[in-house]
Amino acid sequence: MSRGMAVAYAIGLPLALLVLIFLPAGTLAWRPGWIFIAVLIVAFGASALVLARVNPIIYRARSRFQPGTKAWDKALLAVIFPAMAAILPVAALDAGRFHWLPVPPWAVVSGYIGLVAGIAVTAWAQAVNPYFEPGVRIQSERHQRVIDGGPYRFVRHPGYVAAVVMFLGMALALGSAWALLPAALASALLVLRTAWEDRLLRAELPGYDDYARRVRWRLIPGLW
Known part of the structure; x- marks a missing residue:
């Protein structure tokens, strides 16, 4: 990432948060x-x-969508990102302005637990997986291999588990039940993305099929 892009992220993301919430x-x-x-x-x-110390290459991997990113993934993300962003203004309208459907304090606390846990699991997955890119593709130019350490010992797509928990946690942390609707939409599309990505990896990434036999669960142990 260039210095200019880094500065733009550092300034733009907090400003976007302020606008979307307040x-x-x-x-x-x-x-x-x-x-x-x-x-x-x-x-x-x-x-x-933590990531800057243990896996700094992840910043380059996640700085932009790389050539070869699947068209179906771009189409999914074109809906997932707006749905994810919509969680904040919907929650602010509900809990901050109109108070349509208040949630109890224990749900707010649960939301923060889920939010922080999701960020922590995402960081754990990125710490052990240098191929953790924003788009779905086979990274043949980087000699991509199967990662089976860290959270990948338990489920095949821990980053998506963390994202779903974060989406739901964002809505509840802001005290909004209505914001669970865009969170649910983003989560459902992420589950679809998981299925399609898993199928791609089984077909095209050497060793992934054997890994999938060892680690049976995509997202939820004992369920799917």
Whole structure:
């Protein structure tokens, strides 16, 4: 990633968070929004520091979509990303402005637990997997191989498990039941992406079929 792009991310992402949360809430005085942003900054900041130490190449791998990314994956992401982003303004409209469907405090706490746990598992997966790119493709130019350590010992797609937990956690942490709707849509599409990516890896990545026989579960041990 170039220095200019890094600066753009550092400035643009926090500004986007502020707009997505406080504009729909109708006020900068919405305290749950500030708590949410603070937790995100601390959790992702700690994750970034760990990854910079144990697997710095992951920043290059995840800096952009690479040539060869599957067209079906781009189509899925064109819906997943807006659905994920919609969690924030829907939650702000619900919990911050109109109070349509309040959730109990225990659900908010559960949301933060899920959010932080999702960030931690994502960091764990990225720490052991240098091929953790934003798009689905076979990375033949990087001599991609099967990764079976860390969280990949338990499920074949731990990053997607973490993402689903994070989507649902974001909605609940902001105190919104209505925001579970875009979170559910993003999660359902991510499950579809898991199935299609798994099929691709079985067909084209050497050794993956044997790994899939050892680690039977894609996302949820004992279920799928």
